[in-house]
Amino acid sequence: MKVLVTVKEVAAVDDEFEIDGLAIDDRYLSYDLNEWDEYAIEAAVQISEAREDVEVVTVTVGGPDTEETIRQALAKGADRAVRVWDDAIASAGLLDPATKATVLSAVVEEEDPDLILTGVQAADDGFGATGVTLASAIGWEWAAVVNSLDLDTEAGVASVHRELEGGVEETTEVDLPAVLTIQTGINDPRYASLRGIRQAQSKELAVQSLSDLGLDAGALDSPMEQTSLYEPETEGEATVYEGSAEETAGELAALLREKGVGEA
Amino acid sequence: MTVLAVAEHRRGDLRPVSYEVVTAGREAADATGGDLHLAVIGGDVESFAEDLNREGVDAIHTVAVGEEFDHGVYAQALTQLWADVEPSLLLAPNTVNGLDYAPAVAERLDIPLVTDAVGVDAGEELVVTRELYGSKVETTLAVDADRAAVTVRPSEWAAAEGHGDATIEPFDADIDESALGARVTGFQEVGGGDVDIGEADVLVSVGRGIEEEDNLDIIQALADALDATVSASRPIVDNGWLPKDRQVGQSGKVVTPDVYIAIGISGAVQHVAGMKGADTIVAINNDPNAPIFDIADYGIVDDLFDVVPALTAEFQ
Numbered sequence: 141m142k143v144l145v146t147v148k149e150v151a152a153v154d155d156e157f158e159i160d161g162l163a164i165d166d167r168y169l170s171y172d173l174n175e176w177d178e179y180a181i182e183a184a185v186q187i188s189e190a191r192e193d194v195e196v197v198t199v200t201v202g203g204p205d206t207e208e209t210i211r212q213a214l215a216k217g218a219d220r221a222v223r224v225w226d227d228a229i230a231s232a233g234l235l236d237p238a239t240k241a242t243v244l245s246a247v248v249e250e251e252d253p254d255l256i257l258t259g260v261q262a263a264d265d266g267f268g269a270t271g272v273t274l275a276s277a278i279g280w281e282w283a284a285v286v287n288s289l290d291l292d293t294e295a296g297v298a299s300v301h302r303e304l305e306g307g308v309e310e311t312t313e314v315d316l317p318a319v320l321t322i323q324t325g326i327n328d329p330r331y332a333s334l335r336g337i338r339q340a341q342s343k344e345l346a347v348q349s350l351s352d353l354g355l356d357a358g359a360l361d362s363p364m365e366q367t368s369l370y371e372p373e374t375e376g377e378a379t380v381y382e383g384s385a386e387e388t389a390g391e392l393a394a395l396l397r398e399k400g401v402g403e404a
Numbered sequence: 405m406t407v408l409a410v411a412e413h414r415r416g417d418l419r420p421v422s423y424e425v426v427t428a429g430r431e432a433a434d435a436t437g438g439d440l441h442l443a444v445i446g447g448d449v450e451s452f453a454e455d456l457n458r459e460g461v462d463a464i465h466t467v468a469v470g471e472e473f474d475h476g477v478y479a480q481a482l483t484q485l486w487a488d489v490e491p492s493l494l495l496a497p498n499t500v501n502g503l504d505y506a507p508a509v510a511e512r513l514d515i516p517l518v519t520d521a522v523g524v525d526a527g528e529e530l531v532v533t534r535e536l537y538g539s540k541v542e543t544t545l546a547v548d549a550d551r552a553a554v555t556v557r558p559s560e561w562a563a564a565e566g567h568g569d570a571t572i573e574p575f576d577a578d579i580d581e582s583a584l585g586a587r588v589t590g591f592q593e594v595g596g597g598d599v600d601i602g603e604a605d606v607l608v609s610v611g612r613g614i615e616e617e618d619n620l621d622i623i624q625a626l627a628d629a630l631d632a633t634v635s636a637s638r639p640i641v642d643n644g645w646l647p648k649d650r651q652v653g654q655s656g657k658v659v660t661p662d663v664y665i666a667i668g669i670s671g672a673v674q675h676v677a678g679m680k681g682a683d684t685i686v687a688i689n690n691d692p693n694a695p696i697f698d699i700a701d702y703g704i705v706d707d708l709f710d711v712v713p714a715l716t717a718e719f720q
Contacts, residue, residue: 153537155691164541234545237507237517264537267519268498272507281585282475284504304414304500305654307594310473315585325642363516363549367531372542376698378687380705388704389714392686395702399684401606401663402630402719 141191141293143184144253145218146244146271147198148174149209150264162369173209176259178216180322182329183289184257185217191293195219199247201240203230207345214340215332222247226349228357236362237269241277244270246353248278254293256319260285268321275319283314287323291316405438405492405526410482411456412497413447414473415591418455421497423563428556429495430460430564432526439463441489442570445481446470450572459566465489465575476584478505481577483512488575491551493526498555500655510553517553518545522560530554538672539695558654559677594648594656601650604633606663609652609679611637613668613689613708617645622712623667629719635659637669653678668708671696688712 149171157168181198188194196218200210203225210221224243229235235243248256256275261268268284275282287309288301296316301309303323314320332340350356381388396402409429411422426442433440439462444452449466456464467481482505486494494513496506498520510517522542523533530547532554601607608627614620620634627634634650641651652659654674664682668689669675676699679685687700688708697703704711 151537153540155693157540159541162543164537237519238511241511266536268503269507269510269517269519272504273511273517276479276508276511282504282508283586284475285500301592302500302504303655304591305419306658307649307651307656308414309592309594310588311590311592313587313589318585324638328644363547363552364518365546365548366543367546368544369536369541370543371540372535374698376700378697378700378703380697380703385706385710385714388706389711389718392702392704392711392715393718395686396630396663399663401632 141193141255142195142197142251142253143187144248144251144256145177145180145184145196145198145213146256146258147177147181147200147210147213148259148262149200149202149206150174150262152263159369159371162366164369171205171209173212174259174262176261176263176322176324177213178329179324179326180257180259181213181216181218182327183322186327187255187291188217197222197251197253199224199244201225201229201235201243210345211340212332214343214345215336216330217336220344221346222251223345223347224350224353225347226351228350228360232360234362234364234366235360236364237267237273239360239362240270241273242359243350243353243355244274245277246355247348248274250353254317255291256280258319258321260321260323271319271321281315281318282320283312283318284321285323286320287326289320289326405433405436406441406489407433407438407493407495408441408443408486408489408491409495410497411442411444411452412499412501413444413452416447418452419497419499420563421499421558422456423458424558424561425495425497425556426456426458426461426564427561428524432493432495432524435526438492441465441491443467443482443485445478446472446474453572457568457570457572458564459568460564461568461570464570464572466572467575467577469577469579472588473501474584474588475505475508475586477579479508479512480579480583481575482509484577485575486513493530493551494553496553496555498557502555506553506555513551513553515551515553516547516549517555518547519555521554521556524554524556535673538670540693557673599633599649601633601635601652602657602659604635604659604661606630606632606665607635607652607659607661608632608665608667609635609637609669610640610667611669612639614640617643619709620645622709622716626712626716629716632665637675666696666700667712669696670694671699
């Protein structure tokens with residue numbers, strides 16, 4: 141059995157930052173493994189530990205700089221990694237869910253997995269749609285926002301919980317093969333062990349171009365174009381207390397007492 | 405342009421976002437002088453259609469298939485309805501279920517999809533406003549296509565009101581049962597402890613800024629001093645530091661206490677959805693740009709590890 145996990149490196153913005161045209165200046169960005177993908181990786185590794193002969197392969201669309209992040213996934217127990225990149229992707233604008241699904245479909249064709257796990261969304265651009273778009277593109281079943289997963293490969297069914305709004309979960313049976321988008325909290329992602337980190341260095345990390353995957357640059361054509369980037373106007377009219385921690389705490393305490401808080 | 409908007413229901417009730425999608429759909433239709441059609445799929449579609457017949461709705465298509473949400477049914481029915489109505493824009497709620505069918509519908513129709521819209525301008529060209537990097541910046545995306553799909557964020561548009569004069573038209577979708585590969589078997593309420601944060605008058609709520617589980621002690625000490633209840637944002641619950649029934653937000657509980665003290669909580673939209681109805685919101689966070697300050701009434705921009713013990717001391 142083979143489990144394919146999509147892994148993205150995402151950018152987080154510093155508290156203070158500047159916008160330069162349509163992007164945030166790189167000085168103010170720090171990069172890390174997408175939080176949701178950590179849970180998807182852990183889910184895949186747990187599947188491989190519970191069964192014989194399970195290979196966990198990660199796939200990332202990203203430049204050479206993302207290899208450190210990909211090695212984190214390998215250190216946590218993925219067996220090998222595929223990184224899709226070439227000049228055309230580097231110079232492409234926005235990769236919308238349909239475009240990503242096109243690229244990932246080609247990887248699926250190459251890898252022929254039995255199960256695909258993605259994070260629910262990416263922390264930076266957060267479309268939250270790539271997994272389901274991919275499922276539809278390759279003709280597989282799917283479930284979005286999965287926070288419990290029980291795999292019965294013999295029956296060919298995944299029993300999942302989908303985390304709905306308002307503290308309600310839906311229980312669903314999904315025919316395999318399927319794409320499941322994994323929600324945070326489904327498991328307790330492990331830290332990479334020193335041994336894992338060492339082993340990750342020698343695990344296969346293959347780079348594939350669009351042409352390696354049988355695609356051309358036309359696969360990246362998107363009707364979407366980013367036209368502006370700006371800081372939203374704050375709607376806030378908060379009274380902000382100034383001063384030392386003791387001073388601000390004192391003022392807040394006075395307010396709370398006024399509201400009747402803390403009066404036994 | 406003609407807009408087709410999709411209603412959402414669960415366990416016999418329309419969800420409030422349905423009426424918000426009507427408003428967003430009416431605005432988009434008005435931008436080009438077009439019609440607003442609604443689709444309501446599954447459940448008691450006739451009674452849902454009556455409720456959805458609000459001002460500005462031109463037609464409501466009812467698809468009487470099944471009781472609860474089934475993404476396969478939704479995808480098939482909407483693909484067929486799309487061919488029948490020939491709209492230019494599909495609007496769906498950006499909810500857990502919306503994100504379970506809208507991408508599949510867009511993929512099958514080969515139309516672009518923009519998710520989690522906080523603004524939709526459907527004039528000459530479709531321009532969608534979204535947030536990036538946890539609400540720190542906004543971006544506009546121009547969509548160069550005659551037809552497109554957009555999912556709209558809950559609580560961004562007002563609920564449609566008034567009574568409309570829409571035609572209600574049953575739509576006879578031809579559902580291929582053999583293509584349905586996911587079956588909803590039931591629902592579960594998230595686990596209950598002995599504390600109901602929904603009932604608390606004062607909540608001391610803790611987020612990622614607390615850094616470590618052991619540090620929760622200072623939060624509990626403050627809550628004890630204030631005779632308040634401890635609640636949390638998602639990361640704390642994901643880490644297993646507090647039980648799930650303490651989670652405030654979209655996927656947790658919606659709370660409306662008299663006073664809500666957010667400590668080390670950045671204020672992601674999913675969290676704010678669960679607490680913006682509090683009478684008084686206090687935020688303690690060392691990031692002056694944290695979105696929580698947009699909604700707070702009172703704030704302290706400082707290290708919570710300095711402020712919280714000082715505040716506790718005030719009440720001891």
